[in-house]
Amino acid sequence: MDRGFDARVWHAVSLIPHGQLATYGQVADWIGAWGCARQVGWALRRLSLPSEVPWQRVVNAKGRISMSLSREGSDWMQRQLLIAEGIPVDAEGRLPLKGFLWRPDLEALALEINQFAIARE
């Protein structure tokens, strides 16, 4: 169960539609890890780039890209990718989260993720 944490995060993130956003907290909630937003960040950090996973669509609840020296430029890359998807991001990493936040059908999403978890066994 726990060994698939990264995989579950990546799968959930891959469900985010093009041009839309989600927060770390949302993703944590979807996979049944309420309050574990940091772990989501860790899972994405462990993602090797480039990746099929649209990791750039995950931002923090303040509506900003989380800038960090340890990311060695992937934060800057994230900004570029989002702009390429039509989401305006200013030089400080701020973006209009309100207008682009993905609000999925939680029941359908939970079902999708649950089936994925079963398929992994």
Next chain:
DNA sequence: CTAGTGACGTGCC
């Protein structure tokens, strides 16, 4: 073993 550090979030001032 403990302590510090985060791609975080919520609550409070």
Next chain:
DNA sequence: GGGCACGCCACTA
């Protein structure tokens, strides 16, 4: 808006 405290847990020194 900013700053602080706490909770969360993987990782590192």
